[in-house]
Amino acid sequence: MRWLLLIPPLAAAVTLALLFGLESGDAASAVALNPNHECSFCHGLHGGNTNPLLRGASIEATCLSCHGPAGTAILADVHKNDPTGNSCCAPFRVTCMECHDPHSNQTNWRGNENLKLVRANITGANGTRPVVLETRSGDFSFCDLEGPTGETGYPQAVGEYDNVCDVCHANPDLARHHLNSDKQHHQSPNTCPSCHTHDNAFSP
Amino acid sequence: MQARFHKFVRFLPAAIVFVVLASCEELPDAASTHEPRGLTGLRPDLVSVAPGEMQSPVRIAQDKQGRLYVSDYQSQSVVMLDAGGGGVFVAAAFTVPGNPLGIEWAKGNLLLVGNATTRTVDVYRTTNGKWFYSLGGVGAIGDPSDIAADSDRDLAFVVDGEAFAVKVFDLRNGALLYTISGPGPGSYYLQNPTAIALDPSRGEVLVSDFGDPAVSGSPPSVKIYTYEGDHVKTLSGKSGMLGQKFSRPQGLAVDALGRILLVDAVAGEVLVLDRQTGNVLETYGTLGSGPGELWLPLDLVVDDNQMLYVTNNRPRRVEVFSLGG
Numbered sequence: 001m002r003w004l005l006l007i008p009p010l011a012a013a014v015t016l017a018l019l020f021g022l023e024s025g026d027a028a029s030a031v032a033l034n035p036n037h038e039c040s041f042c043h044g045l046h047g048g049n050t051n052p053l054l055r056g057a058s059i060e061a062t063c064l065s066c067h068g069p070a071g072t073a074i075l076a077d078v079h080k081n082d083p084t085g086n087s088c089c090a091p092f093r094v095t096c097m098e099c100h101d102p103h104s105n106q107t108n109w110r111g112n113e114n115l116k117l118v119r120a121n122i123t124g125a126n127g128t129r130p131v132v133l134e135t136r137s138g139d140f141s142f143c144d145l146e147g148p149t150g151e152t153g154y155p156q157a158v159g160e161y162d163n164v165c166d167v168c169h170a171n172p173d174l175a176r177h178h179l180n181s182d183k184q185h186h187q188s189p190n191t192c193p194s195c196h197t198h199d200n201a202f203s204p
Numbered sequence: 205m206q207a208r209f210h211k212f213v214r215f216l217p218a219a220i221v222f223v224v225l226a227s228c229e230e231l232p233d234a235a236s237t238h239e240p241r242g243l244t245g246l247r248p249d250l251v252s253v254a255p256g257e258m259q260s261p262v263r264i265a266q267d268k269q270g271r272l273y274v275s276d277y278q279s280q281s282v283v284m285l286d287a288g289g290g291g292v293f294v295a296a297a298f299t300v301p302g303n304p305l306g307i308e309w310a311k312g313n314l315l316l317v318g319n320a321t322t323r324t325v326d327v328y329r330t331t332n333g334k335w336f337y338s339l340g341g342v343g344a345i346g347d348p349s350d351i352a353a354d355s356d357r358d359l360a361f362v363v364d365g366e367a368f369a370v371k372v373f374d375l376r377n378g379a380l381l382y383t384i385s386g387p388g389p390g391s392y393y394l395q396n397p398t399a400i401a402l403d404p405s406r407g408e409v410l411v412s413d414f415g416d417p418a419v420s421g422s423p424p425s426v427k428i429y430t431y432e433g434d435h436v437k438t439l440s441g442k443s444g445m446l447g448q449k450f451s452r453p454q455g456l457a458v459d460a461l462g463r464i465l466l467v468d469a470v471a472g473e474v475l476v477l478d479r480q481t482g483n484v485l486e487t488y489g490t491l492g493s494g495p496g497e498l499w500l501p502l503d504l505v506v507d508d509n510q511m512l513y514v515t516n517n518r519p520r521r522v523e524v525f526s527l528g529g
Binding site for chain 2: 038
């Protein structure tokens, strides 16, 4: 009768596989990519509180329980403008899953793995646009200003959007530093998050 | 459903919740800013926030007079709150040069603030918010996630997440005395420490530890050491094959009965643990964003009146519970 002990874990595996298979695609690659994202760390078959059986009150809370302040992983916060009312722009709030997909591991056009789990396509104020991931700092593909032939200061809005930020910020109406050609290469060759850090909600 | 209802009813009296909204006014004019703020409920709009309110409350501490101190990561400030008279009120705030994490009060009106940006633990005077000195100097602490102080013994214990250790300093001169744990395998070593509390009556240090999800046999836990660093015991967050008591242990405290109060950030609960067995005796708060509900809670403090204060990060509030209902 010891085989009965296998039923709970098997049921858990099947349920989670079904959930992720139907909802988000390839869960296996996320597990292979980042061991910290093993299923049970975010989902609980028994004790999961929200759909899809997340341990947290929301996706955001689940992510930020490790990635938020006082977390133990790479720190981040949702992308929002200054809540004290000092922003130039209308209030906005871009949360984790709008740019990231923990169950998808895209590779960039140079073949490197996307360790930041950035979506291949991001829907923002400009509609849905592809993210072209490139290398700049090792294998970390994020917010790159480097063009296909290696030159820096790659022109914006040339049909592809050459980093995560550009999906929205190639639009002059949304990017203060892209308002004119003189400022397209603001702070080049630095990447956007080197000043607009993720843990500070990408504020300058 | 019935069980959930009973649970709801059972803890409803305990969930007496007040909302604490911080204003980042200048020190020290507490009287002019000592106004009650709106109570309870998730702010209807998490984006548009009135000037000066808390943006990301993380750690909380309390002084002998009952005043609360909250580190606000996003606004890069320390917010001071007064509790009493049926509510919690903003008294004052001061800014710090970077993102504050750990916070602790110590005798002599000293406020110890861990700064994630400058990688220091800076000591300020609570009377005027002025910097006094830094523990260990610049670079002594890579990730000052939490701080606990024993004023009677002039000791400050700092969780350094980057070093996987607790660093112990002399409060009188800021000197580093010794280090507890450090990177290593086994139950003695801290894997991903987050928060700390002291039990002065036993001379023990309690540390929340996320464990290492990539390593089997390293579950989330509360690790207990003596002040000198000897490992006493580990209370595991796992329960049986699939059960989980807690998975993201953050702030913790020891109450007057010797029980361990522990925040589970992802479950939105404060657990009361039996110190001997680690069993969950009761819980406070439920997962959610409404009154009495916790959405990414990160720290707690219990005062002499058995009032429990919890930093509720996403709703940007401090929730107040009455222990024992």
